Amino acid sequence: MTKRIIDTELNEPQRKAVNSVDGPVLIIAGAGSGKTRVITYRIAHMLDRGIPQSAILALTFTNKAAREMETRVKELTRKKLQNLTVCTFHAFGLKILREECELLGYRKNFSIYDETDKVSLIKESLRECRMNPGKVDLYELSQNFSKIKTGLAKWTDSANMEEVHDVYQQGLKIYNAVDFDDLLTIPLELLEKNNDIAEKYRKKFRYIMVDEFQDTSFIQYRMMKLLAGKKDANVCVVGDDDQSIYSWRGANYENILLFEKDFPERIEIKLEQNYRSTSTILDAANGVISHNTGRKEKKLWSRQESGKPVELFYPENESAEADFIASQIRNLIISDDFKYHDFGVLTRTNSLARNIEEAFLAENIPYRVSGGTSFFQRKEIKDIISYLRIIANPDDDVSLLRIINTPRRGIGRITVSQLNEAAKRNHTSIRDALLRMNYAKTHGQQGLFSEKGASTELEEFSAMIDNFRDLMLERKGEPGKPWRLSACLRTLIENIDYWSYLVMEHVRDEKKARWKFSNIEYFIRMIESWETDPDNFDAGLYQWLNRISLITRDDGEDDVKGKVNLSTIHAAKGLEFPVVFIAGAEKGLIPHEKSIGEEEDEGSVEEERRLFYVAITRAREKLYVTSCLQRRRMQNTVSCEPSPFLAEIPQDLIKFHDKGKENEVADDNEAQDFIAQMRAMLE
DNA sequence: CACTACACATGCACG
DNA sequence: ATGTGTAGTG
Numbered sequence: 001m002t003k004r005i006i007d008t009e010l011n012e013p014q015r016k017a018v019n020s021v022d023g024p025v026l027i028i029a030g031a032g033s034g035k036t037r038v039i040t041y042r043i044a045h046m047l048d049r050g051i052p053q054s055a056i057l058a059l060t061f062t063n064k065a066a067r068e069m070e071t072r073v074k075e076l077t078r079k080k081l082q083n084l085t086v087c088t089f090h091a092f093g094l095k096i097l098r099e100e101c102e103l104l105g106y107r108k109n110f111s112i113y114d115e116t117d118k119v120s121l122i123k124e125s126l127r128e129c130r131m132n133p134g135k136v137d138l139y140e141l142s143q144n145f146s147k148i149k150t151g152l153a154k155w156t157d158s159a160n161m162e163e164v165h166d167v168y169q170q171g172l173k174i175y176n177a178v179d180f181d182d183l184l185t186i187p188l189e190l191l192e193k194n195n196d197i198a199e200k201y202r203k204k205f206r207y208i209m210v211d212e213f214q215d216t217s218f219i220q221y222r223m224m225k226l227l228a229g230k231k232d233a234n235v236c237v238v239g240d241d242d243q244s245i246y247s248w249r250g251a252n253y254e255n256i257l258l259f260e261k262d263f264p265e266r267i268e269i270k271l272e273q274n275y276r277s278t279s280t281i282l283d284a285a286n287g288v289i290s291h292n293t294g295r296k297e298k299k300l301w302s303r304q305e306s307g308k309p310v311e312l313f314y315p316e317n318e319s320a321e322a323d324f325i326a327s328q329i330r331n332l333i334i335s336d337d338f339k340y341h342d343f344g345v346l347t348r349t350n351s352l353a354r355n356i357e358e359a360f361l362a363e364n365i366p367y368r369v370s371g372g373t374s375f376f377q378r379k380e381i382k383d384i385i386s387y388l389r390i391i392a393n394p395d396d397d398v399s400l401l402r403i404i405n406t407p408r409r410g411i412g413r414i415t416v417s418q419l420n421e422a423a424k425r426n427h428t429s430i431r432d433a434l435l436r437m438n439y440a441k442t443h444g445q446q447g448l449f450s451e452k453g454a455s456t457e458l459e460e461f462s463a464m465i466d467n468f469r470d471l472m473l474e475r476k477g478e479p480g481k482p483w484r485l486s487a488c489l490r491t492l493i494e495n496i497d498y499w500s501y502l503v504m505e506h507v508r509d510e511k512k513a514r515w516k517f518s519n520i521e522y523f524i525r526m527i528e529s530w531e532t533d534p535d536n537f538d539a540g541l542y543q544w545l546n547r548i549s550l551i552t553r554d555d556g557e558d559d560v561k562g563k564v565n566l567s568t569i570h571a572a573k574g575l576e577f578p579v580v581f582i583a584g585a586e587k588g589l590i591p592h593e594k595s596i597g598e599e600e601d602e603g604s605v606e607e608e609r610r611l612f613y614v615a616i617t618r619a620r621e622k623l624y625v626t627s628c629l630q631r632r633r634m635q636n637t638v639s640c641e642p643s644p645f646l647a648e649i650p651q652d653l654i655k656f657h658d659k660g661k662e663n664e665v666a667d668d669n670e671a672q673d674f675i676a677q678m679r680a681m682l683e
Numbered sequence: 684c685a686c687t688a689c690a691c692a693t694g695c696a697c698g
Numbered sequence: 699a700t701g702t703g704t705a706g707t708g
Contacts, residue, residue, distance in 0.1 A: 550698065
């Protein structure tokens, strides 16, 4: 069945990519060349040839890509695919970590720290090293720690952060926790040092695919190479060097060159026919990307007609920009019968989406924001997750400190710092310090605190946690009723009276309190539907926590129908829309000032150009680019220049909107003036 | 010793 | 808009 589809629906190189199942394969897939299609058909084809599901490992870059790939293969094969492994590198690392954790010195209830948890542990570590966390750029430090861990940097700076890093690492170990970097580095080290374990995984996964290969880091590359094992392994990587936009995360498109070196017998396939965009859009994209150096040779072409010109508009400020986008959407829906979900509005940063959101709300345009802080990052949800984590892993101090006095229960700063001291003295977790304290007390000694200390509150708190640990992990449900994690959690939230806490925190804003509480309710329902899913054979507290730890972005809701998609360019990778707006195409945003400011190297500007290229190539029929003349930054208004990349779009593809007359296109003379002005500005 | 109110600075992309 | 630090109160 699949064969017929392959023969009729694919072009020559695509067919070749799908049929080359054995041996190493490198696929260079230009934007819109049907990459996802090739990957899903390739997996379907492998299954057709009788390769067992369990022997296939498909590694992706985002959760969304993994989910999409899985559903598409499912649709294609109409099989259940219980044993097919399609996941992100991080999820795969976690899988190994879980399977081999006792060997690695972790208990199976380990916590996974996200960026926020990581930063609070770094703060703790700084304090312990008697440094002032307020004086350090925590975000930057956190990134440096990552670079050190993943081997992308060595200690050079004069500030002695090496000690802080050591304390941080010890902290993780004591708390039985890992960070996101560990999810990759620990499994890699394990496989590198234990050939028999590596061999076990090699035997299992005989066919490996890696999507978005240009965005893999060196660590991930080594992981893949190790799993492949030999230089004629069945490993297929798919990527496009022009779309490499994650170098700040350690991605290195030179992995493509490494692959060529490490797998000399590879077949190389180039997918260069673009099925997505009009040739105008494609030419615009090519015009921009051609300014980059050291690209892999490729010529994207399209059979489609030229289509509409790229429209460029210089709004007065960000609210004029938002109004313009909203009104264009309205107009196009009426004139060209587009639907709301045909529009994608892309911005460089999340914060830029705010203004546009407001305009959409005012104009009653339904929209969906992807990217931005995830549902799981919201304060109220993080609080509840911390309760779950501390129940699962009592040594998790970061979570403990978060909730020990949330809601207020009379355990204040001093008590907490005394506990912390005691724990640090013994190199243990706070939970351990608490146990010691209680032990001392029952044996008649005076514990940590004088008579009137917060010791009763502490006892009550730990008794409450212990009680729920019994309930959630020993699964002691009410007799006759099926045990449910969601039900236990509901009891817990009632027990701690989180609702009253929310009301207290937002006196004068009950709406907000209600909204936050409804988020919690939603969270509980998520657990409920997950644990009652008949396909879920492994529903438990640890599983749930692991699962949500890997979701860092809101890409869950798939009711995309009927909504304008508002997202960052990064989050839009892999998506396409009939109409695309690129908002805020200004110097300092694209390219982002951080990439030019610190003259790190020419490379970062090239990455920003690739980012712009990715944005352009999301469009199928029509592309709008807006660049504000002024924009509010923090408190004050600053004037802006258009992005230098705009001048790299071939001019004859552009139509200019006259400022002020939003819905009219300026005549050609005026357009030429604009170009001349812009040129002059850039010179 | 805990809690509240108020002043203060700060804000990129993703797993 | 958000979290963090500080001073004053019960």
